[in-house]
Amino acid sequence: MNLLVTGGAGFIGSNFIFYERKHHPEDRIVCLDALTYAGNLSTLASVLDQPGFRFVKMDIRDREAVFALFEEEKFDIVVNFAAESHVDRSIENPGIFLETNILGTANLMDASRKYGVGRFHQVSTDEVYGDLPLDRPDLFFTEETPIHTSSPYSSSKAAADLLALAYYRTFGLPVSVSRCSNNYGPYQFPEKLIPLMIANALADKPLPVYGTGENVRDWLYVEDHCKAVDLIMRNGRVGEVYNIGGHNEMANINIVKIILKELGKPESLITFVADRKGHDMRYAIDPSKIHAELGWLPETMFADGIKKTIRWYLDNQEWWKTIVSGEYQQYYEKMYGNR
Numbered sequence: 496m497n498l499l500v501t502g503g504a505g506f507i508g509s510n511f512i513f514y515e516r517k518h519h520p521e522d523r524i525v526c527l528d529a530l531t532y533a534g535n536l537s538t539l540a541s542v543l544d545q546p547g548f549r550f551v552k553m554d555i556r557d558r559e560a561v562f563a564l565f566e567e568e569k570f571d572i573v574v575n576f577a578a579e580s581h582v583d584r585s586i587e588n589p590g591i592f593l594e595t596n597i598l599g600t601a602n603l604m605d606a607s608r609k610y611g612v613g614r615f616h617q618v619s620t621d622e623v624y625g626d627l628p629l630d631r632p633d634l635f636f637t638e639e640t641p642i643h644t645s646s647p648y649s650s651s652k653a654a655a656d657l658l659a660l661a662y663y664r665t666f667g668l669p670v671s672v673s674r675c676s677n678n679y680g681p682y683q684f685p686e687k688l689i690p691l692m693i694a695n696a697l698a699d700k701p702l703p704v705y706g707t708g709e710n711v712r713d714w715l716y717v718e719d720h721c722k723a724v725d726l727i728m729r730n731g732r733v734g735e736v737y738n739i740g741g742h743n744e745m746a747n748i749n750i751v752k753i754i755l756k757e758l759g760k761p762e763s764l765i766t767f768v769a770d771r772k773g774h775d776m777r778y779a780i781d782p783s784k785i786h787a788e789l790g791w792l793p794e795t796m797f798a799d800g801i802k803k804t805i806r807w808y809l810d811n812q813e814w815w816k817t818i819v820s821g822e823y824q825q826y827y828e829k830m831y832g833n834r
């Protein structure tokens with residue numbers, strides 16, 4: 496099997512490559528990544544020189560280059576992780592989200608059609624469903640929940656997700672789509688909640704909690720997401736959407752307190768800052784379909800996963816301290832300087 500993993504130098508894509516190498520060493524993997532601020536080749540150091548692995552620095556917006564690669568490689572499966580992925584950045588600059596997340600995905604699917612790819616898996620997000628109210632804990636997102644997005648990020652992901660389903664219906668491209676909840680784990684860029692709070696706590700810097708900190712996310716350890724994507728792309732039905740999530744809802748403020756406690760830092764570091772514009776209240780996934788059809792269940796409990804994650808950030812300070820230099824410093828000043 497010849498597999499294309501786009502966005503494999505980012506957080507989930509790299510963890511997915513490690514998962515595939517471990518569980519399907521017989522498969523060849525080509526990783527395509529533009530190495531934006533969020534992509535880091537050093538993350539892939541342990542696999543870069545392995546036989547059966549190829550890294551290609553390429554932008555999915557570059558249609559000609561994408562087509563040339565597909566012609567050369569004759570992929571069996573394409574898994575599309577490549578995306579602009581941060582909601583706050585999409586509020587600052589929506590344009591790049593439309594280009595990469597929508598047009599880039601269209602390029603990959605057009606090439607998949609032309610070169611007869613056997614499965615195109617689109618990694619979507621639970622954010623396409625919008626949010627749920629805090630006072631209705633009985634409500635969950637199912638695959639039938641209407642798409643109702645809030646941010647330029649989620650809107651661009653919804654466009655790509657629906658386009659993938661349209662390519663199945665219109666052209667018969669063998670597509671599957673997964674909509675996962677918030678991931679955490681090793682190699683997540685420290686602009687996202689959990690690694691940002693770990694990094695700030697370690698530096699005794701203020702921990703910027705948006706609004707009141709009551710917003711709820713449904714957290715899943717990244718390896719569990721990777722396992723689900725692997726099952727869907729190999730055994731899931733084409734033309735179908737699968738929700739992925741582990742019934743692990745937590746308010747942001749509680750996550751921040753857990754991190755402080757684990758690191759032995761005082762809660763006085765918590766600083767409430769101006770809320771995110773259009774901030775989604777609650778995400779909560781009903782994963783019954785993937786459980787019933789593919790037998791998937793999350794394996795890592797949050798209590799263990801968060802400890803492992805904090806340990807990883809403690810043991811790999813060089814990785815994140817290097818990547819948070821440069822562009823990220825300017826971003827941090829802009830986003831949090833006067834908030």
Ligand code: NAD
Nearest residue numbers: 502504505506507529530531533534554555578580677678
């Ligand atoms: P990330 O930002 O860590 O990684 C994205 C990767 O894509 C980076 O390596 C980047 O260099 C690459 N990339 C960006 N633009 C590109 C382009 N134009 N061409 C080629 N490569 C490009 O993101 P992540 O958190 O690993 O998310 C991966 C995917 O999973 C995204 O599609 C995201 O929408 C989805 N997702 C993420 C979460 C989450 O909690 N992080 C949850 C559900 C779904």
Ligand code: TYD
Nearest residue numbers: 582677686687688691703704705710712747
């Ligand atoms: P984030 O990790 O950006 O993921 P998403 O917005 O895709 O869910 O944020 C998770 C939650 O944490 C979200 O409710 C926003 C909040 N948040 C903060 O309170 N402070 C921060 O500095 C960041 C980055 C996020």
